[in-house]
Amino acid sequence: MQLYHHPMSASSRFIRFLMGEYGVEYSLVHQNPWDREAEFIKLNPAGTLPVLIAESDVAICGVYAICEYIDETRGTMMRERRLMPDYPLERAEVRRLIDWFCVRLEQDATKALVRERIFKVEMPRNSGGGAPDSAAMRAARNNVKQHMRYLNWLAGSRNWLSGKTLTAADIAAAASISVLDYMGEISWPESPQAAEWYQRVKSRPAFRPILEDRVRALTPVSHYADLDF
């Protein structure tokens, strides 16, 4: 299997982390989200990441379809290490949180910060490259604060984000948070319970290769890949 991804795409990180936890072997294809190459649009008309090339070379597009596919085809063999809970109501909570971190946090904050601080540096001028928009960054940073308050509350009131066990919700959340953390956009001392939770997820071996990724445009903050920070 092949995964079309970008190291600063939170949703791509989520799927890589999930496949790592499930022991799925795959190779990575780097795709710039701003390139709308005809070949890639043929795979995913939405032009978004991630895209998984699965059995019979079929493209599975987007975090919702890929995450369910991986769990449906590999989850049962994971037994108690499965990242989807047994009961429909508990799965509904995991899915709410995946949506929260991969769609809502992305729209509210991550998308703008990654675009302004990383993509615009690498993008050619005619694709939208250039100076960052400080108003967009300010609005996004405000939203990061709101989101961190909610994450801190979740982490403080449950053992893992969606309940008693580690689930795909934690994997999605950590993947998304790691992109913001790379850019130094998270003030950890203000969110001690989220920090404690993040440290636990961060120490999982499947997260290591993701934390080792770098982009040319920006060096990560010093604590970024530390397991205790």
Added chain:
Amino acid sequence: MQLYHHPMSASSRFIRFLMGEYGVEYSLVHQNPWDREAEFIKLNPAGTLPVLIAESDVAICGVYAICEYIDETRGTMMRERRLMPDYPLERAEVRRLIDWFCVRLEQDATKALVRERIFKVEMPRNSGGGAPDSAAMRAARNNVKQHMRYLNWLAGSRNWLSGKTLTAADIAAAASISVLDYMGEISWPESPQAAEWYQRVKSRPAFRPILEDRVRALTPVSHYADLDF
């Protein structure tokens, strides 16, 4: 069960249509998407529609979690009328399209048109009510055209949108399209294959109650609830 919805929320329509097809009984609670009432935010911190109150009064939030929950708890009893296909790769395509119509089309077009043309008329001034933004409407209308070209292509190259049988993808697409059609935003003669497909989905009895909904701010176009138009 209770469904918090708004008649002009495409995602709410999708879930109502899906529950109708599966014969699920529920009552409706009207929720204005611009009201951020504390009671509602307690049910769904994201403040978005739809929200389903299921067994043991637990809130299931958002189209992704609700649609999977309904299918998981009722789907197997539907046998060949189940709206999720049997094979993982086929389910992945259904999920890609649900995402396309409930997230992408919504972001690209439906959200702005509903806000400018319907919500702003009903919203109090201090919640954002007032005159519509014509630039936002123009951009959204351009996107409707692009989306209709893609829908027309899909409808023309497959029997139903995701393949040989009717699936949740058709239900999601028809629900989303019906909101645009209510406002007269769709030029059907330009999309004959999409029109033929829509007519087939529109004639399903589970769609009738949704097509009978009206909002005070705007009367639907004349062909809106006709089964052959």
